[in-house]
Amino acid sequence: MLININHTAKEILIKTVEKIEGAYAPSTIRAYKSNFEVFIKYCDENNATALPAKPETVAMFIKTLSSHLKSSSIKIAVASIAALHNLNSLKDPTQHPDVKIEMRRMYRILGRYAKQAYGINKDLLDKMVAATDDSLRGFRDRAILLVAYDSLCRRSELVSLNVEDVLIENDAIKLKLRRSKTDPHGLGKNLYLSHDAQKTLKEWLDKSGISSGKIFRAITVTGKIRGSLNSSYIGRIYKKIAAKSNADSNVIKNISSHSTRVGAAQDLMISGASMAILMNRGRWSKTDTVMRYIEAVNL
Structure with a gap:
């Protein structure tokens, strides 16, 4: 029975x-x-x-x-x-x-403590970008790093972005995030990118020849571009690039797919951004979530 x-x-x-x-x-x-x-x-x-x-x-x-x-x-x-x-x-x-x-x-x-990912702040970000090469994978990885940092995208949001979400106004590129964890009804939000992120994203799309569908995709060992990139690979990509940049082993160990989001939030706080701006940029609905992200900052 x-x-x-x-x-x-x-x-x-x-x-x-x-x-x-x-x-x-x-x-x-x-x-x-x-x-x-x-x-x-x-x-x-x-x-x-x-x-x-x-x-x-x-x-x-x-x-x-x-x-x-x-x-x-x-x-x-x-x-x-x-x-x-x-x-x-x-x-x-x-x-x-x-x-x-x-x-x-x-x-x-x-206990209730949840271990926080190591933040990829601007200094580490620059070192990681510099550690990438001019292979197809290098162009993709640079674009992932810079877009993820500027947009504070979660890994699921990052891999969901399509070429059709790339909006160009007065020669400036911005992205349209169609749906996110805190926007289940798909109202959408514009993501603004720095000049470097715009340039790197354009280079990736030009080099890859991607004109529709997913922006970020998996690349085989033979250099063939596949149809999509599983979100679980984002953290692995960050760790590999961090290793190439000669980051400390303990830093590499604690890097995850959330690290660009954590680092960008910490940098925003250090720059003097208010809690309202932080929550808006990171699309957070609860202040305690934001506080967990920025608590490791050594003022």
């Missing part, structure tokens, strides 16, 4: 993912799916039903995860369980007092 119940949970998960396709960000859907699959596996191993789940099952799941995951990962896992229940009009077990108590216990043990 248990197997049939959890087999049904797997089917409901698949149908739910199909139902919310296009209504949620792809990264959110992937998180819901992967985390709930882990929860189903846990339930199978512990003779428990996954959907609908009992509060005591979720509480024990949290306790189990606390032995090997960070608090931020556990928070996402619990949010995924809540989402699957809510999206299927089932009672949310994560709202039960026992689950909330276990979450509080988990936070007291593990």
